[in-house]
Amino acid sequence: xxPSQRLTHLTSAIFTTMNQMKKIVEQKGIEVIDLGIxxxxxxxxxxxxxxxxxxxxxxxxxxxPTSEGLIAxxxxxxxxxxxxxxxxxxxxxxxxxxxxxxxxxxxxxxxWIDPGDVVLVPDPGYPIYAAxxxxxxxxxxxxxxxxxxxxxxxxxxxxxxxxxxxxxxxxNYPNNPVAATADLDFFSKVVSFAKEHQIIVAHDLAYxxxxxxxxxxxxxxxAVGAKDVGVEFNSLSKSFNMAGxxxxxxxxxxxxxxxxxxxxxxxxxxxxxxVQQAAIAALDGxxxxxxxxxxxxxxxxxxxxxxxxxxRVGWFIPKPKATMFVWAPIPSxxxxxxxxxxxxxxxxxxxIPGNAFGQMGEGYVRIALVRDENILKEVVRxxxxxxxxxxx
Numbered sequence: 582x583x584p585s586q587r588l589t590h591l592t593s594a595i596f597t598t599m600n601q602m603k604k605i606v607e608q609k610g611i612e613v614i615d616l617g618i619x620x621x622x623x624x625x626x627x628x629x630x631x632x633x634x635x636x637x638x639x640x641x642x643x644x645x646p647t648s649e650g651l652i653a654x655x656x657x658x659x660x661x662x663x664x665x666x667x668x669x670x671x672x673x674x675x676x677x678x679x680x681x682x683x684x685x686x687x688x689x690x691x692x693w694i695d696p697g698d699v700v701l702v703p704d705p706g707y708p709i710y711a712a713x714x715x716x717x718x719x720x721x722x723x724x725x726x727x728x729x730x731x732x733x734x735x736x737x738x739x740x741x742x743x744x745x746x747x748x749x750x751x752x753n754y755p756n757n758p759v760a761a762t763a764d765l766d767f768f769s770k771v772v773s774f775a776k777e778h779q780i781i782v783a784h785d786l787a788y789x790x791x792x793x794x795x796x797x798x799x800x801x802x803x804a805v806g807a808k809d810v811g812v813e814f815n816s817l818s819k820s821f822n823m824a825g826x827x828x829x830x831x832x833x834x835x836x837x838x839x840x841x842x843x844x845x846x847x848x849x850x851x852x853x854x855x856v857q858q859a860a861i862a863a864l865d866g867x868x869x870x871x872x873x874x875x876x877x878x879x880x881x882x883x884x885x886x887x888x889x890x891x892x893r894v895g896w897f898i899p900k901p902k903a904t905m906f907v908w909a910p911i912p913s914x915x916x917x918x919x920x921x922x923x924x925x926x927x928x929x930x931x932x933i934p935g936n937a938f939g940q941m942g943e944g945y946v947r948i949a950l951v952r953d954e955n956i957l958k959e960v961v962r963x964x965x966x967x968x969x970x971x972x973x
Contacts (some may be wrong), residue, residue: 590715592708595918595937602925614960617931619757619905619949621822623879625863628871629821632862636855646851649842650678650830654857657864658830664868665789666800674835675808677842678852682787682816682829683709685841688848689783689812689831690717690749692840699743701750703734705758705938705945707785710751722747725941728910732761736774744778753785755798758938758947759908760901762796768804775810781837782811787829790820792903793881802833812837819905820876821863826856880905883950883957890961895970907948908935912970920969921946928963 596617603613624630636642649655655672662668670676679685686709694700696718702710704723714721722743724734739747752771754763768784775782784801792798801813812833818824831838865871888898888907898909909932911920917934924930924946935942950957964970 587716587718591712592937595934599921599925599931599933602922603931606925606929611929613925613929613931614952614956614963615931616948616951616960617933618951619819620951621819621824621905622951622953623822623876625822625826625859626866628866629823629859629863633826633855633859636858639855642854642858646854646857648678648846648849648851650676650851651854651857651861654678654861655830657861658832661864661868662800662802662832666803668800668802668832670802670832671835675832675838677831677838677845678857679814679816679829679831679845680827680849680852681818681824682785682814682831684827684845685814685829685831686710686751686783686785687713687716688844689841690714690719692844693749693781693837694719697746698748699746701734701739701743701747701780703751703753703756704940705935705942706751707753707757708938710753711939719748720746723939723941724750726756726759726761727941732756732759733763733767736770744780747778747780749781749783750775751783751785752801753787755788755792755901755903757788757904758906758933758935758942759945760904760906761908762792762798762902765799765804768799768801768807771801772804772806772810776806780810782807784811784813786813786815787819788904789815790876791880791905792877793884793900794902796902798903808834810834817860817863821860821867822876823860823863826859828852828856828860880950883954886954887948887950887957887961890958891964894961894965896964905950907950909946909948911944911946914972917943917946923969924964924967927967927969928960930960930963 655676658676659672690713694717698719700714711721726732814831816829921934932946932948935945
C-alpha cells in the first residue's frame with residue numbers, strides 16, 4: 582500500500598524539517614524564537630470576541646450551516662469591499678464564504694482544472710498555489726518573481742504555447758513570501774492579458790490590511806474589466822487576527838465562483854455560524870469605526886525595529902511596504918537551507934528557507950514579524966552574537 586503520487590509534489594518537507602530541528606535545539610535547553618510560520622500573535626478586537634462568545638451561547642447555532650455562508654455574512658463582506666476599495670459585488674452570487682482563503686484557493690483548481698491544463702503560478706509563491714494544481718492533476722508553469730522586476734511576473738516572457746494552454750493564473754499582492762506590492766497599472770495589464778488568452782485570474786489579497794508608510798494596497802477588482810476575468814480571495818485571519826477561526830471569502834465573477842461553490846457543497850457544510858457572526862462584527866465594526874485597524878501601525882513598528890536593528894549588525898534588508906513578512910537576501914557563500922539551519926542551531930531563531938516557496942526563492946529566507954518588538958530586538962542581538970555575518 583502506498584499513498585497517491587500527488588503527495589510527492591507537496592512542499593511541506595522543509596517546514597517539517599525546520600520544526601524537527603527546532604525540537605532538537607530546544608532539547609538542549611535553548612529557548613527558540615520562532616519567526617517561521619505567519620500566525621498572528623495578537624487577539625481579535627474585544628467586540629469581535631464578545632460577538633463570538635454570545636453566538637457560541639446560542640442553542641440554535643449548532644446545526645449544519647450552509648456551505649455558501651450566511652447571507653448576513655456575505656452582505657457584510659460586500660459592504661466592507663465597497664467601503665475599502667469602492668468595488669461593488671452582489672452578496673447573493675458574487676460572494677462565497679470560505680474556511681479561510683487557503684480553503685478556497687485549494688479547491689478552485691478542483692473546480693476548474695483537468696489533467697493537462699496549465700496554471701500560471703508565481704515562483705516564489707505561497708505553497709498552496711502549486712500544491713492545489715498538483716492535487717487537481719494540472720500542470721504548473723512557474724512565473725519567476727525577480728527583485729530586478731519588483732517581484733512582478735513578466736507576462737511577455739510566457740511562451741506562446743503556454744499562453745494557449747493556460748487556464749488559470751494565480752497572483753498575490755501584497756505578496757507572501759516576497760512582501761512585494763502591485764499597482765493598478767499592473768493589474769490592468771493582467772486583465773488585458775487574461776482577456777486576450779482566455780485565462781481566469783485568481784488574486785489572493787490576504788494582506789490588504791497590513792501596509793506601511795501610507796501605502797494602500799489596491800484590489801485586483803478595481804482594475805477596469807477585472808470582474809470579467811477574475812475573482813479575489815481574502816481572509817479575516819491576518820486582517821482581524823482571526824486565523825484560528827478559519828473564515829474567509831472569495832468575490833468576483835459569479836460564473837467562476839459557481840463551480841467552486843459546487844465543489845465545496847460536496848466537501849463541507851460551511852463555517853460555524855458563531856464564527857460567521859464574529860466575522861460580521863469584525864467587518865461591520867471596521868466600517869463603523871468601532872474596530873479601527875491598528876495592525877498596520879503595529880507591524881510597521883515591528884518592521885522598523887527589526888530591519889533597522891539587522892542593518893546595524895550587517896544584515897542589509899530592504900523595508901517592505903506591506904505584509905507581516907520580511908524577504909531577506911542571505912550573504913554570498915550560503916544556500917537558503919544551510920543559512921536558516923545555522924541561525925537555528927547557533928542563534929536559536931527559526932526562519933524559513935526561501936526555496937520552500939519555489940526555486941526562485943533560493944538565496945533568501947522568509948521571516949515572520951509575529952513577535953513583539955522586545956523579542957525582535959532579542960533576535961537581532963542573537964544574530965549579532967552568533968557572528969554569522971562576520972564569516973567569509
